[in-house]
Amino acid sequence: MAIDDLVNQGKQFLEQNKDKIQEAVKSDKAEEVSDSVLGAAAEFVKKVAPESVHEHVDTARDAADKAIGNE
Incomplete structure (x- = not known):
């Protein structure tokens, strides 16, 4: 499997699960x-x-913290 295939599979996974991923991150x-x-x-x-x-x-820590979680 080529690296391009892995990248495309990753992109497809993210696109198909973006709502669940966003929910988990928050x-x-x-x-x-x-x-x-x-x-x-x-x-x-x-x-x-x-x-x-x-x-x-x-x-930098505070900026990253604002992007992850629910606070």
Whole structure:
């Protein structure tokens, strides 16, 4: 199977299930999981990055959090 076939199958799956996918992304569980993952990722980056970028990390985390879940 060629990569183009896989991409086309993925596109078809997304198109056929877009309502269910959108519902799942906006669910309470997605909010809970995304808060946990995004918080952990942000804390990790803050540990290894200079303090001057911490504000940018928080801004990026908040933007991603608004796109996932129901808050």
